[in-house]
Amino acid sequence: MEDLAWGTDAELTDEQFYNREDSIALIKSLLETTSKGSPPTLMIVGIRGVGKTVLLKKIKKEIDDKYLTCYVDLSATLGYQKGELTEMSIMEHFYESWMESSQSKGFTTVFKKVSKYFKTKNFELKEIMDVGGIPLPIPKSEDDYKKLSKFVFNLPQIIYEDHSGDIDGCIMIIDEFQALNDLGKRLDSFLWFFRSMIQNQKNVAYVFSGSLTARDSIIERIAGKDGAFGGRMLNLHIDPFSKETVKKYLDEKLPSLILEDSGFERFYKCTNGIPFYVNTFAKLLQKDTPLDGTKVKEEFRRTLSMIAVHLINQWSRLTLQDQNIIVTLIDKPLRRKEIADKLGITTGTLSTPLNKLQKLGLIESEDRIYCISEPILKAWLKKEYEEKGVFPFRSI
Numbered sequence: 001m002e003d004l005a006w007g008t009d010a011e012l013t014d015e016q017f018y019n020r021e022d023s024i025a026l027i028k029s030l031l032e033t034t035s036k037g038s039p040p041t042l043m044i045v046g047i048r049g050v051g052k053t054v055l056l057k058k059i060k061k062e063i064d065d066k067y068l069t070c071y072v073d074l075s076a077t078l079g080y081q082k083g084e085l086t087e088m089s090i091m092e093h094f095y096e097s098w099m100e101s102s103q104s105k106g107f108t109t110v111f112k113k114v115s116k117y118f119k120t121k122n123f124e125l126k127e128i129m130d131v132g133g134i135p136l137p138i139p140k141s142e143d144d145y146k147k148l149s150k151f152v153f154n155l156p157q158i159i160y161e162d163h164s165g166d167i168d169g170c171i172m173i174i175d176e177f178q179a180l181n182d183l184g185k186r187l188d189s190f191l192w193f194f195r196s197m198i199q200n201q202k203n204v205a206y207v208f209s210g211s212l213t214a215r216d217s218i219i220e221r222i223a224g225k226d227g228a229f230g231g232r233m234l235n236l237h238i239d240p241f242s243k244e245t246v247k248k249y250l251d252e253k254l255p256s257l258i259l260e261d262s263g264f265e266r267f268y269k270c271t272n273g274i275p276f277y278v279n280t281f282a283k284l285l286q287k288d289t290p291l292d293g294t295k296v297k298e299e300f301r302r303t304l305s306m307i308a309v310h311l312i313n314q315w316s317r318l319t320l321q322d323q324n325i326i327v328t329l330i331d332k333p334l335r336r337k338e339i340a341d342k343l344g345i346t347t348g349t350l351s352t353p354l355n356k357l358q359k360l361g362l363i364e365s366e367d368r369i370y371c372i373s374e375p376i377l378k379a380w381l382k383k384e385y386e387e388k389g390v391f392p393f394r395s396i
């Protein structure tokens with residue numbers, strides 16, 4: 001039966017989910033140490049579309065009955081969406097997530113405790129929230145913010161102590177943590193505060209995840225030797241599927257897709273084994289007819305704008321200057337000076353946009369040489385240029 005997930009699905013059925021047995025076993029066994037009072041802090045990284053989110057959600061589902069688990073997508077934080085991520089909005093998000101997962105476990109005593117806490121600590125309580133009556137605290141001052149943060153970080157430990165007969169510990173998964181970059185100069189102090197709050201917790205584990213390249217500096221600042229969690233955090237990489245895995249995967253899950261040897265080679269080259277692209281492209285390809293390399297290449301061009309849709313969205317939100325910078329890198333990687341010369345501007349002007357594009361994961365630099373980090377974006381831009389004679393600066 002044809003059952004490939006769409007590239008945008010965040011939760012896969014067990015039938016759709018493929019491979020990753022080793023990573024699942026490893027992460028689960030690390031998390032198991034939480035039940036012995038020595039919770040790990042994990043950092044799960046991998047490139048965009050490799051399958052971090054679906055993996056974490058699968059693991060969450062598998063350990064849900066033994067632990068109080070909660071999943072936080074930092075890019076869904078209200079403050080982030082409004083373009084002003086603050087420590088306060090992160091705390092609110094954490095708080096709501098813990099309260100919601102307590103509620104779904106039927107842990108109700110915590111709600112009474114929380115209400116009492118807020119009364120005694122002099123918080124204002126918002127009107128009872130529509131979602132199941134979770135009281136939402138609003139701090140009045142900076143001082144209250146600190147109190148609130150401490151309270152939120154301690155909350156899972158308090159819940160655990162109330163329910164140690166029901167659960168083995170608490171686990172928080174923090175996805176898309178690269179959104180924390182938005183804190184700018186305040187990032188480091190937030191991370192150190194985070195670390196200091198959780199380092200003595202005996203029954204709460206944290207799993208960070210996000211899409212980054214190894215060269216991203218935020219990883220260093222969190223997990224590096226001198227970073228806030230240095231030495232204490234375990235780094236795990238999620239890799240794209242190997243050729244063999246993709247072959248077995250397609251044979252098993254999508255037998256109606258008939259790839260000749262050259263067709264499969266081309267398919268792997270186009271997708272790089274990244275599950276997001278594997279699924280999207282495989283679903284769009286013609287079925288029940290043998291496809292060779294030439295045909296797959298043709299089909300890739302035909303479907304490229306669908307495969308690249310998330311990148312095209314990102315592209316269309318860039319400024320003309322950002323887009324121009326990317327275009328200079330189409331043919332080959334360049335130094336900052338070379339980019340500046342091509343655009344007829346000073347290197348100083350480039351700092352801000354280069355930073356922004358790196359944070360967006362569209363370009364990366366190694367030894368001060370910049371290149372486009374998304375081959376699919378590059379392929380789409382080239383195709384547009386070939387077909388239309390201009391780059392799609394105002395595509396949408």
Ligand SMILES: Nc1ncnc2c1ncn2[C@@H]1O[C@H](COP(=O)(O)OP(=O)(O)OP(=O)(O)O)[C@@H](O)[C@H]1O
Binds near residue numbers: 012
């Ligand atoms: N193990 C898997 N089995 C089958 N399909 C998968 C698997 N992992 C990922 N996919 C496919 O890839 C898509 C993208 O996965 P996911 O959203 O987890 O990637 P991600 O690494 O979290 O990406 P991002 O960095 O953009 O958040 C999924 O919707 C699914 O279609």
Ligand SMILES: [Mg+2]
Binds near residue numbers: 052053054
């Ligand atoms: Mg994800």
